[in-house]
Amino acid sequence: MERYDQLYRLYDEYDTATLRDYQEFVDLFPPVDSRVALDHWQNAREDLDERRDEIREAFPQGGETYAALAALATREQAFTALDLYTEYGRGVNVLVLDVDETLRSAGNTDNEIPRETLHLLTRFHEEGMPIVICTGQTLENVKGFLIQGLGNGVVHAGDVSIVYEAGTGVFTPGHGADTKQLLYEDLGDDIQAVFSRVRSRVLPDAPESLRRGCHLQGNEFNVTLKPNFETGSGRAHNIIEGGLVYLMDLLEESVGTVLDDVDDPTARGYARAFYAAGDPEIRGVLEATGEQPDTDADDVPDAFAALFERIDVAYYEADAAEIGSLELNKVVGVEAALDVLGVDDPFALVMGDSKSDLRVMRWAAENDAGIGAAPDHASPDVLDHVLATDELVFDRGDAAGLLRMAYALRRLSDLG
Template sequence: MQRYDRLYALYDDFDADTLRAYQDFVDLFPPVDSRVALDYWESASDELDDRKDEIRSSFPDEPAFADVAARATRDQAFAALDLHAKYERGVNVLVLDVDETLRSAGGTDNEIPRETLHLLTEFHEAGVPIVICTGQTLENVKGFLSQGLGDELVHSGDVSIVYEAGTGVFTPGHGPDTKQLLYEDLGEDVRGVFDDLRSKVLPDAPETVRRGCHLQGNEFNVTLKPNFETGSERARELIDEALVYELDLLADCLDAPEQAVRAYYADADPEIAGVLEAAGETPDADVPDDLRDVLDRIDVAYYEADAAEIASRELNKVVGVEAAFDVLGVADPFALVMGDSKSDLRVMEWVHGEGAGIAAAPEHASERVLEHVQQTDELVFDRGAADEILRTAWALNLLAE
């Protein structure tokens, strides 16, 4: 019998939904000081073991099937088998965005769900390193990771944080390589522009931007965030205005024509072009070669109703992930990359081009991200349900063993 046929038989002949419910109960049962509760947990654990043993006896040549059925739905299991048939290997490192990926303002109340946190600990215990790859500040990420996963896991030496979209990498437990400030390797000319931007961005801002936005506490990037709920109409209006302002401020810091700077970034990013057009600021100017050479090194990013950011194009999540892999000793990566934004797309395209991984995105990800994911392995998950893809990857690894 072919492996696909055996997998069909597994889900047809056994109550995988109930098995998975027992597994989730055993995994997620909170620690309580109650003899009755403990007896109930032990009874569920025994029932789980009995059901798994029954599957193992029915599929002696497929020792992973019992654990696959206990973790993955039918669709997730077949997706995992498809991935194994295509790539013939399992995932050996996770590269995970946080906001609107592991957690969602609209789906998880901005908390990483317990199911997702538990699966991350399972991957960690199985020896799979975790790279958190985010645009957030280091201190913010360290805080919620320690709270959700525990200090022991975060400082195990197998977890790395690529923060501010690649300006720095923090990998506890690695001596002098624990914290790498990648922006220190940039030329003084570019670093000077960012110093100038940071000193002016709030004092010179229009009153609506100054009152409605705050400057994220980055070490290097210049990021304006709204003082309103991410995704709200008010946040969208403010970030659109902040984007136009940041483009013009960049022009001022470079002593360059505003229209030329607007034209450069509008040509590079359709979303930026759309914001400028909606504001009646449609750029129409030539970009001199000497200015283009400078702008080629500076990235302006627009995240609808979330952030307007100026960063170094020489520093991005790909650079940060490569540095994290070096520290973690991941020499032959096959990564699961999960994200929702253009900065995540760069990592997805990089691993795809290198044959070094697969990509997944939430259903509300940016259009370009969804297009890439649909064209590769179609790993799209529901808002706030990152565990769907983690279960698929877990099943993939079981099948690949």
């Protein structure tokens, strides 16, 4: 109970709110060419140092840790961190972070990663924390905004890895031959043939309304249809529903071609029946659009089902319709990234909002390899998992709050 007593003393006896305000001002002060502003920054820095020194002197055992906690974590964040340390006996040693609707959100931000979040990631990096960015986006997109936000030096320092296209590839700058791993090249010839056929036909064979209403994301392997309308809008919703149905039919035709069974495959509805049986969201789209198959899932031939079981069809409402390999997912990508980074005994903070992130959270829970956190607008299955484990749910656009808690957990674990 001694650490709990120390935290109570810290937050009861010291004005930690003002200390955090000083710290935030010093950390996020924008570059300006103003002597008055710079003098104000310097005065704030001096006040911050004095307040932190006071705490260091008041806590002979772990004074530096308690001063850091007071400057960066709220009372609730610090006590949550201590509860987690009491539960698991260790601190976070790697960050595994989704991007869209997790680090950044279109809900109440400009859809860029907030400066506060970027600064916290930089702080973790400076203290030697490996960072795995785990996203469904293309590599070039992710590299671009990471370099813009964190700086080229951080991204290429050797302890940042990018799992892209939901696990089809891993990019870890500074690791020689292991810098870029194209995991999809290890898939079977049959799966590669299916994806090659889908990709080559997805836009040329699409109905005109789909060709005009959506575009193909520039992936290396996955096939992702994105709307040409504002994400989340009614028009995006409608076009992605249609795109999902079209992708399933095209997938079925491509599987039939690989199996040399192409006798009017789209009329049979094998893919629609198979994926609707396993995913209530897909079933809901088929019902809403009146595109339910006449075929029953039990009537899907074994040869088709065997390939479907290795291929993922994903629906992201008003955002994307996608097919990917179930043999390649974010878990496979994260494991590959951790191997390159040399993280042999991970205890990760896994932050995400979608079903692909849920796989990583479950992997972490099942292997005592970390904890999961999600924004409050995450998919229901993700929220169910997070609430059933450590209840680490944060407000939309406030990933920084969870990162502050993780920082507190790391500092408390350093006390031993």
